[in-house]
Amino acid sequence: MGISRATTEKVRERADIEDVVNDYVPLKKKGQNLWACCPFHNEKSPSFSVSPAKQIYKCFGCGKAGDPIQFVMDIEGIGFGEAIKHLAQKYGIEIEEDKASTPEDIQAYNERESLYIALNFAKDFFVNNLKSEEGRAIGLSYFKERGFSQAIIEKFDLGYTLEGWDHLLKAAKAAGHSEEILLKAGLILQKEGDPSRLYDRFRGRVTFTIHNLGGKPIGFGARILTQDKKQPKYINSPETEVYHKSDVLYGMFQAKKSIREKDNCYLVEGYTDVVSLHLSGIENVVASSGTSLTENQIKLIKRFTDNVTVLFDGDAAGIKASLRGIDMLLEGGLNVKAVVFPDGDDPDSYSRKVGSEVFNAYLTSHAQDFIAFKIGLHAEEASNDPVKRADLIKQVVLSLSKIPDPIIRTVYIRQSANLLEIDEEIIQVELNKIILKVQKDQYFRDQRDQETQETPFEEFLPTQEEHVSYTTQLEAQEREMMRMLVNYGFEMVSEELSVCAYLLQETEDLKFETPVFNKILNLYKDALANDILPQPEYFLNSPDAEVKREIINMITRKHEISKLWEERHKIFTITEADDLAKSVYDNILRLKQKVIKKMLEEARIKIKEAQDSKGSNDSMDDLLKVYMELKGFQIEIDKQLGIVISS
Incomplete structure (x- = not known):
């Protein structure tokens, strides 16, 4: 059963962003906002901004953003309902049940x-x-x-x-x-x-x-x-x-704050290992409790850090049996290191044997990245056995293939080649084989229920660079249009026409490609239909975290122009608000320009399909006619934007 809307609204009214954030990090005033080093990632210069006026926070480093409720969800790693209960307890608000259940x-x-x-x-x-x-x-x-x-x-x-x-x-x-x-x-x-x-x-x-x-x-x-x-x-x-065992890691409740602060999670096997590390002053530790790691447990770690250090008992056979867990961590996008204790010891026994100071020093000095660890584990037995050496190379390449980030993967390829004393290209070739096989398997799974095409579909599409560039440009322009709507919706561009009326009228037949902007646009229209003037605060009360995050991005700025420029130095700057009519008009033109580019690309694909399938002349003529009309619209818009088209 859910929490009543009345309780949620009381929490929204009472919860103060400065008060809530100050429970976790100290804030310092600079300009109109408050600043701190971000509690969600390591940084030396403060980029975490809190706006008491808007009741929001935003980190310009990692992108985290939201209201007081979202902050509690992010910092505590809990859901919406739990965050409401947390804040209700903080402010002494009685929790009422949802009678509509x-x-x-x-x-x-x-x-x-x-x-x-x-x-x-x-x-x-x-x-x-x-x-x-x-x-x-x-x-x-x-x-x-x-x-x-x-x-x-x-x-x-x-x-x-x-x-x-x-x-x-x-x-x-x-x-x-x-x-x-x-x-x-x-x-x-x-x-x-x-x-x-x-x-x-x-x-x-x-x-x-x-x-x-x-x-x-x-x-x-x-x-x-x-x-x-x-x-x-x-x-x-x-x-x-x-x-649900697959969703839980022992000690995460006690460790989550330290994991975020240290930006690293120690992963051990059992309950006593976790408790013993806390005794040694190490709190950023969790246990899989003797069970195999699961995808949900890895996602749980990643909510608090991208770095994990696996602590292994000094038992070679047990270590080799646990290597699959490292590959899963890599596949989950985590940066993995490993520490092996002396033979016969585990984290619990070793910490009690040597004491906290020596134990902490051991963790620091013996942490290896997963490549050095994996190669070192098999190095002795593979040194004089070509078959085992070849198998080791294959095992290393298989682990490398699990790393989703291509840049990190490239760094590890170079390191692996040096440690294995083989040509870097050999590793790259073997790695490409694995990646290609994975991609092919995925492709055939996706196409299993579709008809087989004689010509590969990829030939009809833009190149990856063109597609990424186009998608990024269109999304950026859609965001700009929504930013203008949210920030200036009820300003006037003429004596009779408001910004929101003009923008909604001009985009009536357009469908945004980015889902979150469609959500915001629909919320905006629904509010107008209910005689509500949707200011930014209206969207910040939405239960949709994605909507709130985008709205915060639209209404916050990392830098502000000092008032002293005008008051003391008489330096005046022109802003988009000074000529709102032109800003809004240009914004709509740019959006239409991006949409027409997309339609041109679709028309080009259809023409190529018709050419390859040797379709009728009539259909080809129709497609060419559509293409030329769209090209004419593009030229006209480019002229209005002052873009020169070369012949």
């Missing part, structure tokens, strides 16, 4: 909330068990032996589950939690063959609470402390409505 929505919402409440109860129950006689003797003793401080135990909500079949079940039912919700939360189990017999899932184990990005408990990992070989070392919560 269907009964099914209400039931689903209530069930999810009940799961969260039950899981939080279980977390508190496990944590408090550490204070019991059994908990102190077994659970707390285990944590203390590993060097976990009380502050760390509280930070990660570490706990203990008592021996016995139903301690949690009895306590939860006494507190009002239903058996149905406890089952759905994965906290209790039904006895096989007798569904009426219920018992605790976790018994006689220490627990590691798994949190979502907002800090709510959503599951648990539980470690056995005895040497019972019939029992698994770890038991984890099952998939539930609120816990």
Whole structure:
């Protein structure tokens, strides 16, 4: 169930952008705006601007932009609803439910909330068990032996589950939690063959609470402390409505702020590795909890940084089995480094063995980029074996093919050639084979349900450079037209005609190629139809983050002309607002010019198709006639814009 519109509006009214941002970064006034170093990327000179007057923020370095709600979503890595709740709590606003929700929505919402409440109860129950006689003797003793401080135990909500079949079940039912919700939360189990017999899932184990990005408990990992070989070392919560293993990384709630600040994420295997690194003062660390990395987990890391350092146990066989994870990280657009610990050690054991200072120094000095790491891993066995050496080259090239950025890929090609002592061209040739195969496979997948064409479709299209250039120019001109509409819509270009009336009239038959500008245009027209004068603030209240970001880009400037130029030095500059009629008129002409260029390109393609298929003379004449008419329109517009056309 959603949050009511009234609650959202109260949050919008109360939330102050300066107040919200100041909770995370210190702001300094410069001109009309406030400035800081961007909290979303590393920089030395402030490019992060906050406008109290417009209630928006924008980074001119990384492009992040939005209102107070969007800022909380970006900085905390949470969704819209969670951001509203966060701000409502900050400003003491009562959260009202959305009365327009269907009964099914209400039931689903209530069930999810009940799961969260039950899981939080279980977390508190496990944590408090550490204070019991059994908990102190077994659970707390285990944590203390590993060097976990009380502050760390509280930070990660570490706990203990008592021996016995139903301690949690009895306590939860006494507190009002239903058996149905406890089952759905994965906290209790039904006895096989007798569904009426219920018992605790976790018994006689220490627990590691798994949190979502907002800090709510959503599951648990539980470690056995005895040497019972019939029992698994770890038991984890099952998939539930609120816990999807493929979407979660252990420790991300505690690490996200540090990951963003350090612009790097350490990736380890287990719960204790994460906790031990925090003890060593390293907070930008998460764990895959013993499972294979997933695409969603990689996307989660990328929300906070582009850099990841994988920490491997000192076990060569285990490392080689984990290399697929590195390729997945590369494919996800991350910059990957690796650190290997001495044989027999993992991050947890090594940090306890050498202490925080030596451990931190080891991470810094032993971090290798993935190419040096992968080659070094196989170098010894491949040095005197041509077959294994050839296989190593193929494995390196396969990893290189996963890198989406061509510039980064080129740098690594050169490095690989040097380390492998082979010609750079050999790597490039093998890499091209892989990339070409991937492209061909994708092409045939896309064309599987379409008719086969004798002539490759690519021959009819503009070159990639022409297409990219044209697309960029058209998008830029569409943005300019929307910027004029949003900023000057209700200014007058004549005694009887407003900017918005003129622009909407002239573009009535045009359809924008860029979807977000179509969204803004439709919002603008809908507002006018409802007798609303859509100023920029109207669009900033839209729930569409893409719309808000574009509007902010349209109404903000990185640099402002100082008032002292006019007041003290009498230097006057001409702006587009000084001759608004000409600015708007030229803007429309340029937009039409770009649209006609697109139509000319489409006409050219149709003519080439007709030539190659040897169509009728009549159809060719019609196509040529259309082409010449469009060419005439282009020449006329170019003349009005003062563009000289060479014969």
